[in-house]
Amino acid sequence: MLRLALAAVISATPICVFADPLPSWANTETRARIIDFVGAVTDPEGTDYVTPAARVAVFDNDGTLWSEQPVYFQLTFALDRLSEMAEADPSILTTPTLKAAAEGDLQAIVDGGHEALIEVLNASHSGVDVPDFQAAVADWLQTARHPDTGLPYDQMTYQPMVELLRYLRDEGFRTYIVSGGGLHFMRVFAEEAYGIPPEQVLGTYTDTTYEVTNGTPSIIKAPGIAFIDDKEGKPINIERTIGRRPILAAGNSDGDFAMLEWTTAGDGPRLGVLIHHTDAEREWAYDRESPIGKLADGLDKGSENGWVIVDMAQDWDRIYTGAE
């Protein structure tokens, strides 16, 4: 009995972990500010205490949780998928834009602007039920490799951010993705890569239709974009879907400005985080002039808004989850 009792004591004793929650973050002020914020909102004796239910943290994906150069990874997937679909049935390439896309001619898509992009997305992302689409994304992640790093795309997640997500969850936060990327695309890898389940992934979406064929219902991706989860769309989507104002928001471009603005304008302690791509050696360096991930307003007004600007080169000891 005593033995049993002692075993119970041991198993009932919390294991105190003093391990560094953010081992890939350099010992800078950035890191200290994040840890101070988390400490303040989780201290039940402190004036800045926030109940676990209200500990909502939202993260952009492209350029915030994983890389986005030389083009958004989802666009690479779209071209690869179109090329694969065309091998099976060349007749789907009904326009010069689609022919160029299937040949991987990215410049043609860029030159074609918004219309060309929608054409490519429609051809590669619609007319398929959601499970089949997601199986195609999963297959692609297995085989595709990034042209510069040679890594699988879902290994180009930022290790410091993966640690931050886990740290926040360990401290009672719920972590969400709120991204301009496609909802169905991101849900395929978000759980394994980031520990974020499908119901906590918000993104851009196409309409879907509900169709019953021979008694079997399916949800089919329709052409066109029904909602763009970018700029003002981000706070709107958060309010609509989560129904709470977050206390922490992280992004990397002016597409995240409204999300950080709305988050940090709330009462009580709030943290806005911007990832500044400053590391041309280990990743990419870009901001004000970049067509992808343009960051100008955030640099101009972020500091006066009290946002933490993460300098990738200085603040991160490590970049990719899949390397080093």
Next chain:
Amino acid sequence: MLRLALAAVISATPICVFADPLPSWANTETRARIIDFVGAVTDPEGTDYVTPAARVAVFDNDGTLWSEQPVYFQLTFALDRLSEMAEADPSILTTPTLKAAAEGDLQAIVDGGHEALIEVLNASHSGVDVPDFQAAVADWLQTARHPDTGLPYDQMTYQPMVELLRYLRDEGFRTYIVSGGGLHFMRVFAEEAYGIPPEQVLGTYTDTTYEVTNGTPSIIKAPGIAFIDDKEGKPINIERTIGRRPILAAGNSDGDFAMLEWTTAGDGPRLGVLIHHTDAEREWAYDRESPIGKLADGLDKGSENGWVIVDMAQDWDRIYTGAE
């Protein structure tokens, strides 16, 4: 030390509760089927075991979790609010429909059909930021009383369903509302009435706009309806927002047919539940011919689909949370 150890043993011993999880349900086959289902999906040794992450249960609201007669409670709120707004500023009643509505003339709205309804909803539900709108709903719930029962509307929740929601959560389910009712309206009372937090309330919504005035951002309800969470809209909204197919769905009208159909067509154990309003004495009796909560397809095909049809008069020992 021994004392401490024994205390630890006691505190570490799970408290076994054999209390009835569904005390307001009569001891009928309906109750047995629900308990059998929950037992099967939560038994780790059983062939029907479902992991907690996949234990998603979705519930319609009007007529499923609370009453919906003589009209949807939200419409009563709309008329009351319009009347209150008109007291402060009569000039807002710009049309005969709005004038009739502010006088509580329900028949005029019914006669005016969809257009009249939208007019009333626009006038009472838009041009206001979300927190102010929700404060108005909360005020109304405090003071308004149902014409027949004299109860506050949020006390006209069905006690058996409140118990079912709690029972499911105790068994590791996540419970969601998926309703044709307004998202912002329902979130005001869902947590207290049902234990369902804002992020687990899905419903019909207006567009919202993000506006920054003197540096302060707000999310404003716009006129019109952006998404109707009814019929095919329900599985579409569930797929989009939750990203998982539920294993249990409960509704009361043909507006829930697609949601139950999609839920129960999935692999593995699934449960569809339809609340059949059979109790004219304690609640209301209506189905095939009712303009509100019409239930015909569900009665015709529910049984062959294996759905549980709850007979309110027979299966429920008690109706309202707020009475008895």
